Amino acid sequence: MNQSKSTIQHLINQSDQELRRLRYSAKSISTCHMFWNEFKIYSQEQDLEYYDHETARVFLKEKYNYPDISVDKHKPNVNAAANAIRRLGDMDLHGRFLGRFKKSVIPIPTGFQESYNAYIEYCIKRNNKPSTIKRNKILIKSFFEFLISTGVNEPLEITSRTLSDYTTTLLRFSKKSVQRELGAIKGYLKSTYFSGLITQDFSDSMPKLKFAQTEKPVMVWTEEEVFNLLNAVDRGNPYGKRDYAILLLVTQLGIRDSDIKNLKLTDLYWDKNIIEFTQLKTTQKITLPLLPEIGWAIIDYLKSGRPTTDCPYVFVIHKAPYSQVQKVGNIVARYQRESGIKVKSGNQHGIHSLRHTLASRLLEQHVDLELISGILGHVDVNSAKVYLHTDIDGLRQCALSLEKEVDYE
Template sequence: MSWNSYIKSFQNYLKIERGLSKNTIDNYTFDLEKLLLYLETNSINVSPISISDETIQQFIYSISKVVNARSQARIISGLKSFFNYLIFEDYRKDNPLELIESPRLGRKLPDTLSIQDIDNLIKAIDLSKPEGERNKAIIETLYSCGLRVSELINLKISDLFFEEGFIKITGKGNKQRFVPIAPLTQKFINSYKNNIRNHLQINKKFEDTLFLNRRGNQLTRAMIFTIIKELALKINLQKNISPHTLRHSFATHLLENGADLRSIQMMLGHESITTTEIYVHLDRSHLKKTIYAFHPRKV
């Protein structure tokens, strides 16, 4: 079997047995393609079954010169998963990355926006343009529901349960969760649907997709990034923001207003509470209030 055959088999395993998203599978494939490019560039003719620890170590050393520690750690993790899959399928007996450690990563606290920042972003949207109402609904939905950008662009009309006050989100690994949606956000979505979306010539493939471009096709991740970057420039916001910044702000503002971590974890769709705990580091005032309210030595 060729490298491509093993990779294709690995992709099928990730999709069917692990239930991972296309975006995650693409990232695993991208890591493997880096290794293949290294082998080709250096005229190293080995198969996934015969590649040695030394060759992998040389590859890791070469990428450490051109990518940051976080990217290097992700590549190592992706390759380990691939070779663990080969062991699982009895293609090889050992993992050539077994003794390779990922670089230590400092925990980077996520950027957040103030409520005023978010209000200013929304006020900067030009509602005289057809896409204005759509963009307003997008920003409100990202912030009010704490969605990942991939969850937003894949949101379906059939996922909207406004009477019950929830939307159904399909997150990482095709895991579904229900997230509360505020009446105000529902109002903006309905306005976009009635005034803009219903007048588009919609591609049949995307008839159930909520947010569309003017040609009636699904929006891309890149387009959501562009919308937010342009609004940030418009209000001269001195922060490097992305759709994920709105998700971080959603969680941080909930915590500041007294929400418990378990509830935030469920709404964000985090598998582990430890992922959600990063928000505790952001809000030191919340920790101080907790001590003053509950510790016996508070006086």
């Protein structure tokens, strides 16, 4: 047995104090106490007064069948039980809870205000998206909360050991979440160093975490499935005309959902037969051919489907005030359901999978990886190597002359 030197009741008291310090709601604290008391009684039945990690594991398995690898998601009460018992284990091993702290209750500590302001300015100068800056604010505030809880009250007190300890609190998160978290912390450390608030640049010495290869497989659509997806759209009504044009942009050009959402009328160069815009994700300009089917679909939408509005975006919501369309991914999901396309459980099957499919088909046709990277709008050609299944020339040869047909100004 991996038995603690702390009694279960002592850990419950410590955990209760920590939850209150972090300003958890009375309901959340009460829920934790319910599971803690249940575990305490379970341990007492086995003559255990001190916390034992193996007993905790067996308790969760016997009482709640946790973890259950046969399900994609546990029930809320099962997760609540696991989180409550995990907090006791964290308190026993680390004297604090591992993981991200409650986002809505984290103020900016006085000693970190100047470095926080410098970091936000750093993000703005790097042309980070507003959504990225918003997310990084949350991550940095969580980092500050950890620092304060360990006695670090200003940037000058940060050490390599501090960063190592913080990194261990991320072990339960997914690879993508950890990458975002560490990326935000590195940016903060770099901007703080550049601002002269710390004497050493710790950004390059952040500990690295290794992950098992457990990424979800990405669905590759067959030609028949893509055909059925498009064929499920009712092109006789305004919504269908809009959705059909959007799906063509995804399936034939691999444009990201964020870029479709932000595509403007001025991005369509009918005289040159191209679509040109600055990508939201990479901030890089990209030029793509205006393919015949896409061009005619957009014209059909502009002439016979799009509401009369001054909105600069191509695709709009068909209700006043006619702002740009939102949640493009929902359009794919809707017609996927309507077409009866089955998706293997656990596979990614949204817009990303359609971009993945386009790249795979091009690779199958022996198109150069650099050209595929250009089509998909990757800054680095290595980004396209993840597809490794599947002609820009063929695409560009399809460019069409439609300027005489267009009159949307």
